[in-house]
Amino acid sequence: MRAGAELSNANSNAEFHDKELSREQEFIDGLYARVDELRGGTETAVADALAQGSTPMQARLERDVLVAERSGLLAALNAVDGSLCFGRLDLSSGTTHHIGRIGIRADDAERTPVLIDWRAPVARPFYLATGHTPMGLRRRRHITTEGRTVTALHDEILDLGDQERTGHEDPTGDAVLLAALDAARTGRMHDIVQTIQAEQDRVIRAPHRGVMVVEGGPGTGKTAVALHRAAYLLYEHRELLARRAVLIVGPNPAFLGYIGEVLPSLGETGVLLATVGELYPGVRATAADTPEAAEVKGRIAMADVLAEVVRDRQALPDPVVAIEHDRDVLMLDADLVRVARDRTREAGLPHNVAREHFEGYVLNILTDMVAERIGTDPYDGSNLLDPSDITQIRDELAENPEVWDAIDQLWPRLTPQRLVADFLAGPDGYLSAEDADAVRRPVTRAWTTADVPLLDEAAELLGQDDRVARARAERERAEQVAYAQGVLEVSYASRTYEFEDKEENDPDGSEVLSAHDVIDAERFAERHEEEDRRSAAERAAADRTWAFGHIIVDEAQELSAMAWRMLMRRSPTRSMTLVGDPAQTGEAGGVGSWAEILQPYVEDRWEHTRLAVNYRTPAEIMDLAVAVLRAEHPDFEPPGSVRSTGVRPWVRAADDLPAAVAEAVAELAPAEGRLAVIAPRDLHGALAARLDGVTAGAEPDLTRPVVLLDARQSKGLEFDAVLVVEPARYGTSDLYVALTRATQRLGVLHTGELPAGLAQAAAGAV
Numbered sequence: 001m002r003a004g005a006e007l008s009n010a011n012s013n014a015e016f017h018d019k020e021l022s023r024e025q026e027f028i029d030g031l032y033a034r035v036d037e038l039r040g041g042t043e044t045a046v047a048d049a050l051a052q053g054s055t056p057m058q059a060r061l062e063r064d065v066l067v068a069e070r071s072g073l074l075a076a077l078n079a080v081d082g083s084l085c086f087g088r089l090d091l092s093s094g095t096t097h098h099i100g101r102i103g104i105r106a107d108d109a110e111r112t113p114v115l116i117d118w119r120a121p122v123a124r125p126f127y128l129a130t131g132h133t134p135m136g137l138r139r140r141r142h143i144t145t146e147g148r149t150v151t152a153l154h155d156e157i158l159d160l161g162d163q164e165r166t167g168h169e170d171p172t173g174d175a176v177l178l179a180a181l182d183a184a185r186t187g188r189m190h191d192i193v194q195t196i197q198a199e200q201d202r203v204i205r206a207p208h209r210g211v212m213v214v215e216g217g218p219g220t221g222k223t224a225v226a227l228h229r230a231a232y233l234l235y236e237h238r239e240l241l242a243r244r245a246v247l248i249v250g251p252n253p254a255f256l257g258y259i260g261e262v263l264p265s266l267g268e269t270g271v272l273l274a275t276v277g278e279l280y281p282g283v284r285a286t287a288a289d290t291p292e293a294a295e296v297k298g299r300i301a302m303a304d305v306l307a308e309v310v311r312d313r314q315a316l317p318d319p320v321v322a323i324e325h326d327r328d329v330l331m332l333d334a335d336l337v338r339v340a341r342d343r344t345r346e347a348g349l350p351h352n353v354a355r356e357h358f359e360g361y362v363l364n365i366l367t368d369m370v371a372e373r374i375g376t377d378p379y380d381g382s383n384l385l386d387p388s389d390i391t392q393i394r395d396e397l398a399e400n401p402e403v404w405d406a407i408d409q410l411w412p413r414l415t416p417q418r419l420v421a422d423f424l425a426g427p428d429g430y431l432s433a434e435d436a437d438a439v440r441r442p443v444t445r446a447w448t449t450a451d452v453p454l455l456d457e458a459a460e461l462l463g464q465d466d467r468v469a470r471a472r473a474e475r476e477r478a479e480q481v482a483y484a485q486g487v488l489e490v491s492y493a494s495r496t497y498e499f500e501d502k503e504e505n506d507p508d509g510s511e512v513l514s515a516h517d518v519i520d521a522e523r524f525a526e527r528h529e530e531e532d533r534r535s536a537a538e539r540a541a542a543d544r545t546w547a548f549g550h551i552i553v554d555e556a557q558e559l560s561a562m563a564w565r566m567l568m569r570r571s572p573t574r575s576m577t578l579v580g581d582p583a584q585t586g587e588a589g590g591v592g593s594w595a596e597i598l599q600p601y602v603e604d605r606w607e608h609t610r611l612a613v614n615y616r617t618p619a620e621i622m623d624l625a626v627a628v629l630r631a632e633h634p635d636f637e638p639p640g641s642v643r644s645t646g647v648r649p650w651v652r653a654a655d656d657l658p659a660a661v662a663e664a665v666a667e668l669a670p671a672e673g674r675l676a677v678i679a680p681r682d683l684h685g686a687l688a689a690r691l692d693g694v695t696a697g698a699e700p701d702l703t704r705p706v707v708l709l710d711a712r713q714s715k716g717l718e719f720d721a722v723l724v725v726e727p728a729r730y731g732t733s734d735l736y737v738a739l740t741r742a743t744q745r746l747g748v749l750h751t752g753e754l755p756a757g758l759a760q761a762a763a764g765a766v
């Protein structure tokens with residue numbers, strides 16, 4: 001009897017089970033039908049608009065706006081295809097909401113929402129509701145799909161009094177999270193939109209004004225949170241941020257490649273991802289600095305040093321500069337030039353901008369000299385010249401190339417590149433002998449990352465020497481006005497005779513307005529200029545002085561004081577999210593504390609949040625990594641690992657290192673997923689020679705099954721399995737980074753002594 005009841009219960013559960021699945025499948029099918037319809041409509045609209053060709057200006061403008069908007073929508077629809085809907089909320093009130101990567105509305109008069117964007121306030125209980133605080137929810141459902149097929153449901157009952165069961169209950173509520181954490185890695189970061197945890201959600205949705213620092217140990221989701229925060233802010237402040245763009249700064253190009261798909265998968269494409277080395281338009285950092293050079297270049301004192309370098313280029317004659325003029329010689333001495341220089345400096349303008357003032361003062365001095373010589377009355381010493389004579393003298397001086405040679409010598413026009421390159425070639429006198437030795441190098445165009453903030457500082461000190469740009473702009477503008485004039489003439493000529501007739505007979509003007517009635521060529525040209533079809537992110541990338549709507553800095557602990565100065569210039573509103581972990585600081589120039597970084601810019605007006613759970617590294621691996629840090633910092637407190645795998649990491653000594661590495665790779669390589677060999681750079685050649693399909697190069701391809709990296713390159717990345725080679729060759733923070741990259745398995749190979757901490761831990765770990 002009892003067994004029979006259980007059986008019938010199980011049967012009805014199974015039935016329920018299937019019914020629930022097929023109901024969700026039906027919903028998802030409907031959703032995709034709507035998406036396909038939207039996509040088709042959008043594609044047609046874009047194609048139609050483009051097919052219109054070059055119609056009148058206004059129509060062209062509207063066409064471009066439409067194409068841009070719809071292409072954005074299309075990109076979003078394409079990006080989220082296959083993983084559109086991932087959750088459902090059942091409210092106690094009886095209402096249900098499906099949650100997805102983007103919001104979708106029905107094609108009805110009310111435009112009823114059918115899928116709620118995860119960033120909308122209605123979706124928030126999906127991330128925050130608990131049995132204790134159910135936020136009006138009865139049940140939370142995670143929907144797992146493969147392509148467009150529903151493969152699993154996980155339900156959490158949040159109203160404990162609710163007796164209804166679906167057969168898909170997930171009693172602990174973390175099955176979907178654990179599956180995501182255990183999944184094989186692909187070499188590309190994935191979004192976590194389905195499983196954002198409450199502490200992470202609070203950071204993601206924090207208000208966008210001001211500076212927020214998010215600190216957390218390895219694997220606490222800092223990068224994931226930063227990216228979802230960007231997506232959230234773009235949703236919440238679309239108007240502002242679509243115009244001003246969001247900048248995300250990461251530690252290196254490989255890392256940017258690693259995170260590059262997360263925002264598109266959330267339907268966002270208009271974000272600029274860049275390293276510090278890419279933030280000066282026209283310059284790409286391709287060379288490397290020694291740690292000593294990077295440290296010196298990163299110091300805040302470099303701002304004063306460069307200012308001094310610029311001032312020194314505002315020279316005084318030694319002892320005189322002689323200018324041949326009108327069969328006479330004019331002598332500019334140091335006292336005269338000092339007056340011109342001091343007056344120019346008083347205006348407080350950047351060097352190149354101030355040059356026009358200096359030119360004026362020098363010309364005045366020379367004009368006075370000439371006027372005195374030729375115009376002084378020999379009897380009473382008065383000047384016999386009238387103002388037009390003086391103007392003529394000045395004009396003649398301004399025609400004399402020797403005058404300009406003298407000015408070029410005393411106040412040369414400078415480019416940031418030239419200034420910084422020359423300074424680095426001859427830093428003596430500006431830096432201590434030791435620091436000068438560290439940074440000195442021949443003049444080169446191969447810039448390093450630490451040079452970029454110096455170039456930016458120099459550009460600020462010099463100001464834009466925009467004569468060439470201004471001349472070009474004026475020429476372009478004249479061309480545009482001429483073009484617009486042409487367009488107007490064509491449009492005038494193409495009017496029908498009837499309209500012309502009407503216009504002429506109508507004293508109030510035409511009944512039919514044509515372009516030239518409402519717009520003159522100048523304004524027409526302006527509109528033409530506005531037709532810059534680049535996205536805000538693209539325009540920002542090309543503009544050194546761009547003010548971003550929000551800046552997110554990942555691995556923020558690595559940035560030097562000079563890099564912060566550069567970033568703060570690009571964020572005049574100080575709307576920033578900084579994520580990092582001081583324990584993972586590797587760069588010699590990295591700033592020690594958040595207060596130290598931020599004090600000069602926002603004093604103590606910044607918020608600090610901490611993420612405390614490690615989602616990546618299993619407890620077994622974390623124990624080993626922490627032992628290394630504790631050897632130096634006994635009080636170090638790591639984040640707690642959310643899972644343990646039961647697989648202990650191993651530490652082994654090797655004689656023939658390449659052979660041992662090849663063997664270990666065969667042992668550790670996951671059937672599916674990625675393995676990283678983290679080894680000092682000088683071993684890469686020898687190791688790559690022993691590993692199939694592995695190349696030694698500066699830019700690793702993270703999607704390959706086995707990747708060879710050094711510890712710095714592994715920053716921010718993760719792999720299913722990691723082999724760390726020669727741990728004693730790394731600094732403590734770099735080693736800590738390397739040891740915390742694995743989601744499943746870790747091996748360590750060494751030939752010599754083990755670093756402190758690892759030796760003791762290894763005794764227990766092997």
Ligand SMILES: Nc1ncnc2c1ncn2[C@@H]1O[C@H](COP(=O)(O)OP(=O)(O)OP(=O)(O)O)[C@@H](O)[C@H]1O
Nearest residue numbers: 192195196197218219220221222223224615616716
């Ligand atoms: N809520 C979550 N749901 C699913 N996966 C998560 C969640 N939070 C973090 N993860 C995963 O944990 C891993 C580590 O996240 P992330 O790289 O953002 O951490 P991090 O704090 O930046 O680490 P590190 O400082 O070591 O670079 C990633 O695979 C990420 O997808």
